[in-house]
Amino acid sequence: MDLLIVFLSAAIVNNFVLSYFLGICPFIGVSNKLTSAFSMGLATTFVLVLTAVVTWMINHLILIPAGLDYLQYVSFILVIASLVQFVEMFIKKTSQPLYRALGIYLPLITTNCAILGLALFMALRDYDMMQSIFFGLGAGTGFTLALVIMAGIREELELADIPKPFRGVPITLITAGLLAMAFMGFSGLI
Amino acid sequence: MSKANSPLNDFMNGIWKQNPIFKQVLGTCPTLAVTVSVMNGIAMGLATTFVLFFSSVIISMIKKLIPNQVRIAAYIVVIATFVTIVDIVMKAQFPELSKSLGPFIPLIVVNCIILGRAEAFASKNTVVRSAFDALGMGAGFTLALLVLGGIREILGSNQLLGTVILPATVEPMLIFILPAGAFLTLGILFGTANFFEQRKKENARQKVIEANRASRQVALPVEQQNEGEEA
Numbered sequence: 514m515d516l517l518i519v520f521l522s523a524a525i526v527n528n529f530v531l532s533y534f535l536g537i538c539p540f541i542g543v544s545n546k547l548t549s550a551f552s553m554g555l556a557t558t559f560v561l562v563l564t565a566v567v568t569w570m571i572n573h574l575i576l577i578p579a580g581l582d583y584l585q586y587v588s589f590i591l592v593i594a595s596l597v598q599f600v601e602m603f604i605k606k607t608s609q610p611l612y613r614a615l616g617i618y619l620p621l622i623t624t625n626c627a628i629l630g631l632a633l634f635m636a637l638r639d640y641d642m643m644q645s646i647f648f649g650l651g652a653g654t655g656f657t658l659a660l661v662i663m664a665g666i667r668e669e670l671e672l673a674d675i676p677k678p679f680r681g682v683p684i685t686l687i688t689a690g691l692l693a694m695a696f697m698g699f700s701g702l703i
Numbered sequence: 704m705s706k707a708n709s710p711l712n713d714f715m716n717g718i719w720k721q722n723p724i725f726k727q728v729l730g731t732c733p734t735l736a737v738t739v740s741v742m743n744g745i746a747m748g749l750a751t752t753f754v755l756f757f758s759s760v761i762i763s764m765i766k767k768l769i770p771n772q773v774r775i776a777a778y779i780v781v782i783a784t785f786v787t788i789v790d791i792v793m794k795a796q797f798p799e800l801s802k803s804l805g806p807f808i809p810l811i812v813v814n815c816i817i818l819g820r821a822e823a824f825a826s827k828n829t830v831v832r833s834a835f836d837a838l839g840m841g842a843g844f845t846l847a848l849l850v851l852g853g854i855r856e857i858l859g860s861n862q863l864l865g866t867v868i869l870p871a872t873v874e875p876m877l878i879f880i881l882p883a884g885a886f887l888t889l890g891i892l893f894g895t896a897n898f899f900e901q902r903k904k905e906n907a908r909q910k911v912i913e914a915n916r917a918s919r920q921v922a923l924p925v926e927q928q929n930e931g932e933e934a
Contacts, residue, residue: 690886
């Protein structure tokens with residue numbers, strides 16, 4: 514039950530993108546096509562779960578026992594960078610089309626704030642191993658959800674007659690604002 | 704960028720022409736997250752500027768020593784080091800501020816502005832130019848946060864820097880300090896910035912066309928003039 518709450522809270526109620534503003538860059542950058550948005554969401558979810566496991570182990574088995582808390586940021590970001598590199602190599606080997614579709618945004622997962630944010634929130638809230646995994650899974654689901662909804666809306670927006678200065682990023686931001694409002698409806702849930 | 708090589712130009716570049724938020728769309732996450740009040744915005748802006756300045760200088764100094772393949776990792780380590788310094792100092796000196804900014808101070812590590820400038824500017828230019836570029840980008844970022852924070856604080860809580868400035872009869876619009884308001888405000892600001900930019904471009908184009916027409920009027924008969932207008 515506790516795990517379910519962690520999951521739902523990260524995925525819907527406190528959606529990473531729409532209420533913590535984590536991962537806005539890919540949210541704006543990759544959300545113009547439904548298929549690439551979905552694969553980006555999956556790749557990010559995968560990295561999020563891996564990060565949750567690895568950073569939890571590093572934090573609780575190495576840094577805290579050794580009293581090296583102040584190295585958290587440096588070690589977390591290094592772990593994340595190498596994980597992303599690993600995922601990139603994996604996707605390149607297994608699925609060339611996907612690799613090409615994600616393009617520059619794949620290595621940029623490293624600087625996706627959602628990943629480091631996840632590691633930091635985990636450390637801050639003192640989650641245990643299982644909670645961390647579910648937190649990562651929830652965050653990934655929430656990210657994918659937001660990205661896919663946004664991509665769906667943007668595909669329709671292509672056909673809309675938007676005032677010229679508002680085309681592109683501004684209208685995306687405003688749409689995200691409306692989406693965030695919709696997600697506020699979940700706030701009493703937990 | 705081509706002929707503008709003086710440090711002052713590098714500095715001014717960041718404030719408007721290549722403003723990290725409105726022109727390059729970098730660093731939107733902290734922008735949206737911390738701008739519930741002006742104070743938070745300024746604190747975040749200054750913290751980012753500090754990190755940006757020192758990491759740009761250091762990266763520019765050691766750019767020849769870093770092997771090309773591992774440069775991103777090396778940059779990130781430099782950046783994370785300075786972020787750790789900022790974080791520890793803020794916790795000690797301004798515990799209140801540090802609490803209200805929460806995990807967004809450590810998240811400066813992944814602020815794309817810093818890595819972006821390291822990769823695009825500091826790794827190719829001299830130390831002095833990188834320093835000015837970093838200061839300019841930092842100033843532009845802080846300015847954008849200030850404006851955004853100001854709008855949201857005034858509309859969302861009737862206050863500016865903690866003092867009430869709107870009469871109590873004006874109902875504070877809570878939505879502006881909630882996440883949704885952040886997206887809306889930035890979206891509208893962004894559109895407005897685009898609007899002025901496009902009008903400026905349109906005016907400049909109009910002037911060129913008129914100048915062309917004036918010069919043609921002297922040289923060419925009427926028919927070709929019309930052709931020139933359409934082109």
